[in-house]
Amino acid sequence: MKKATKTDILIIGGGPAGATAATLLAQKGFQVQVVEKAKFPRAHVGESLIPFCYGLLNELGVLEQVQAMAFPKPGVRFTNESGERYSTYCFANVIEGPEKISFHVDRANFDKILLDNAKEKGAQVLEEAMAKDIRFEKNRVSLDVELSNKDLQTFNAQFIIDASGQNTFLAKKMRTRKKYEHMDRTAFYTHWHIEDPMEELKEGIQQLISFENKDKGWIWVVPIKKQRLSVGVVLNNASIRAWKKENPTTEDWMQGVYLDTLHKSKQCMEILEHASIEHKLATTGNYSYYSEVKYGERFCMIGDAGTFIDPIFSTGVFLGMKSAFIVADALEKQLNKFDNQALATVYEDINGAYVLIKKLIDNFYSKSFNFYGSDGEFQNNDSAIRLLHFMLSGDFFEKQATYNEFFEKLKNPVFFKRYQKMAFKDHHESVFTRRTCN
């Protein structure tokens, strides 16, 4: 074991949350050490970003680099499995300026841009270095890290940020990781090559196809390049078990359940008519969880290391990065002893954002809340449509009280009608009729 290395702040994980925190804290003058188990670029799921990422990328100084490599995302289209009923949410309906066009990204390249930026801004980044053991001592935290040659290296710091993603390094060590039991789902995904995608995909509109009984599953189609689609299937684990029972002889059950689900959707088959699979199928299971404790005197968790919920609204990258921004500000105050409550305050906001998204997700899966319209109540509800546009764009931090009130109203038909009277002038009818945002 080599001599321990001292730093101010240690960060486990160099994904979007860890890289963002590293950049900002280094800019604030802290000595920052990131340990990342992979060698970047490394593949990652989660390719569709929401518009509220725009400002964060700009502040980090990487907006132009991301714009140069990304595919534009002007909106999101929800359809039922046949494609006959749909609604198209164009961010331009509520957002002005260039941020109305969001991004689809190849995560390997996107994450590398963010991590390289952290290095440029002064953070030390050690790749192929896996956090193994942690000790909280009186005045410091100690982390043992395994290097690529299997040597162990110890780092001592004032504070540690866990940004280890679904690995949930600290929550596992502290045994604070809890599952959202009712979100017991698994995702299967891969990339497809397509010669000539349909108009909506050429324009960059993300497609979310859901089965009438949403517990049975939904499909995402994300155009990450002109001729490359990311296509994923999310299924309730009970449905997967049922499928396996019905198909006991299928050799590759994952590929089987994936292709079978795609084939059940006429809309999806139309999209993929001339497309072919490019990569081996990947899968993520049991991914909705939270840590009961997310911060303490010498640690905090950001991004997926602290909470992850169903990816239907493409919120993960934004939440990780936004949390990194506000945690970095709070840490500056707390470590410089200006405000001992700074972390406690920002975690109220962070937890509030996850609560809000969970409400949106629960509403997506409940049959009464019909995102793809036609017989949905929202066709007549102007302000609900407007609020939905904002939430699909990522407005989870600033107006939590308004949106929580909105979800409360939803439960009560009398109060709900008051929303219908609020005006939304121009665009809402088109949500249920237009196929593109152009």
Ligand SMILES: Cc1cc2nc3c(=O)[nH]c(=O)nc-3n(C[C@H](O)[C@H](O)[C@H](O)COP(=O)(O)OP(=O)(O)OC[C@H]3O[C@@H](n4cnc5c(N)ncnc54)[C@H](O)[C@@H]3O)c2cc1C
């Ligand atoms: C099926 C699915 C679809 C998704 N779709 C979207 C989407 O469309 N849009 C979106 O915004 N989000 C999406 N997400 C969520 C998104 O992928 C995550 O929220 C996002 O990557 C979180 O960033 P992060 O930095 O917290 O974690 P990560 O990006 O996972 O980064 C964590 C890093 O920590 C490293 N690490 C882990 N353990 C250790 C260790 N012990 N030592 C050192 N390093 C370690 C890992 O190698 C990794 O690089 C999706 C997720 C899933 C499962």
